[in-house]
Amino acid sequence: MSDQAENLRNFIEEHEYSPSSKTIAVISGKGGVGKSNVSLNFAINLAKRGKRVLLFDMDIGMGNIDILFGYHSPNSIMDFFYGNLTIRETISSGPENISIIAGGTGLTNLFSLDDELFNRFIEQFNELLHEYDLILFDMGAGINEDTAKLLLCVDELIVITTPEPTSITDAYSVMKYINSVSSDIPFHLICNRIVEEQQGKETMNRLQNVMRKFLQKEIIPLGYLPDDRTVMQAVSKQIPFSLYNPSAEVSKALSDITSRYLNHSVSEKIMFRKSNFLGNLKKFFLGG
Template identity: 65%
Template sequence: MKDQAENLRRRLELQKNHLMAKTLAILSGKGGVGKSNFSLNFAISLSKLGKKVLLFDMDIGMGNIDILFGQHSPYSIVDFFEDGLSLKEIMTTGPEQISVITGGTGLTHLFTLDEDKYARFTDEFGSLLESYDYILFDMGAGITQDSAKFLLCVDELIIITTPEPTSVMDAYSTMKYIHSINDEIPFFLVCNRVFTKKEGKETMIRLQNALRKFLGAEMVSLGYLPDDRSVSKAVSKQIPFILSYPDAAVSKSLIEVVSRYVNHGLGEESIIQKSNFLQNMKRYFLGK
């Protein structure tokens, strides 16, 4: 425990002077909006740009990232907490050399860390912050009291919605809840499964206006993805659509979304930054 605490202090000190991976959570207000599929293809697209990417499946008990690319992972985060394996040992190499950590069925351990588990996780995670450009967390649908703490640790949030009124309302409620706890976390929005460009634009504008009027908050609209049969065909083939159908409308739209994210007005320096992830974990999980 003492050695782990010393390692954590050393890593926090290093972060003051070194650039670290950017951490971002991808979430939705409700299930069935294509969040995990987006997360996987988004990660692959970043990797194709030459970025080192780790995708962390945080969908508690329902993780399916490895199924989407047809490669069963022998280990999950459960093996880290229960069997003492390292984070690197439980990783799987996915398409385009992205790294993947699956969720398994016991991920609640991550949200109920005692000091020993916290120290071990943050010590190992600190080395990952130094090894990757992006660490993406594919969150479960909705927000629980426990998972909310984890969401507050990341540097940025990407919210996935569809044009359906219930999905839009759930996306707004999700942002409202997070904003009420921490009004400094940047929001990015992607509208999935749109039938027309007009529908996608109107959905974005509706959510942006609601955030401004009722919360005094802003978000960055990354764009929208069309309702494309290539997606379901790719899922059936267990090959991500950005690889199996690179010329499809949804793949071209995703490339535009990724480009907007990487270059969203903050320049190249925004790609890798001084991450606050470990400091935030100490604050929200241990109350220090």
Template identity: 50%
Template sequence: MKDQAEMLRQRIQQMSGKPSPKTLAVVSGKGGVGKSNFSLNFSLSLASRGYKVLLFDMDVGMGNIDILIGQSASYSIVDYFEGRKTLSEIVSTGPHGLHYVAGGTGLSHFVNMDKPVHMKFTEDLSHLFSDYEYILFDMGAGATKETVPFILSVDEVLVVTTPEPTSITDAYAMMKHIHLHDSDLPFLLIVNRVHSDKEGMETFKRLRTVVNRFLNREIIEFGMIPDDRQVHQAVTKQTPFIFNEKAPAAKALQQMTSRFEERQFEVISDKPKTHFVSKLKRFLFER
């Protein structure tokens, strides 16, 4: 009799012939760098171009994606893990048809659950993911035992920092932590709240130099977002700043999205692409 893991593997391979979605983790070494705001607005920028996008708020206990949108999600990941709702039922709909799952405290409970619960979760994910082209995980600041398996399972990691020295140091520490688990996982660096292009480029250079020297690898300079007063106003009004097309931050993010959409950068990896759910399952069951 085939075990559940084998059945899940076959189901992933047979999912309607669709290509697996691109999965991304948005991380930062410290809080307060605008990571969640970037995650939301980048997701909305992709969704506005017609892509089917799902944003998971994985900031345990501190999730705020629904607040940034100006909505109140009916359900969160907690409702799923406590058995009140199915995974598809906790998905909310935001602007531009963006789908998102509100955060909560459920992830910390999940990591301590037994194998059957993990198996059900990964199986439900495999069904849910088949409906999307992009899946983004807005991770909490830093790395925990709950979040690391999710980060290591994605295709690419978007690292958000600011030009502040402490933010740069913490961003490097985050990349180092991930690198020690997987030296091939691509890093795409975003420098937020820059006061000038020069400041942004200097931040890229500092991180590129230290990562190359101590980790012997490259990072992708994905883009920079200016320190824009209209971003702060948008947060206060609970309206994504991407809607203000004239805002410098919105223009910068749209350019970044075009660069991502057209793959105007090279990602080098010796490893064949593996479905997110397959990787997550391996990390969870090998603990």
């Protein structure tokens, strides 16, 4: 065992149970379901309710969070790994004062790093855990070995699907895999781009039923978002749809989803539990 790995284990052991942010990964089974757009607008809605939010674009090499609100971040996580910046220096300010770490381009595997870089990432990221109420990881579509490890580290998962059969199947496959490795991670579900309310209900019920029947796992339905032309108009204007037209049906629906999420979190005392993010990093990345 290298001295660096041993030092990192000791560091994590010292900090894993200290008060910190809640970490949430936003995932989808396939691309093209509007995941990043939902992540951004969800973060904005959380900030409107007084939460200190950091949105971390983890679609490394394909990140587009900053483009969605018409701002090209001068720095990205790439400048931490391949430049001389600290993680804090890669943070940009977004709408409603949310903080954003852009994904950048060129790095295809975030955690295939040497011990020194990984050590530096963990130590500096730990500081951020004490500065925000919630840290949202907007993950790339699908799942691979290394992104799976990160998903197993977070406190909660929000799964984005659409009513399309392939989207539903892929969302189930991702949840099935994660649940097979760690069955205690809470799953929240949002159905995007519904044409009518019944379609949203049927999609949510379908996924809830198969998870319950085959995996004995309850998932938390947060709600559904209509296929609203406001979204495309907002994207073309590079303005988050919840700010572009707050009275649009999709904006009101996401506001309801945010309220439902926060109310559930408080009622279940999730918002105030001790995060085990660092402890999980130790478990899944260091093997101890």
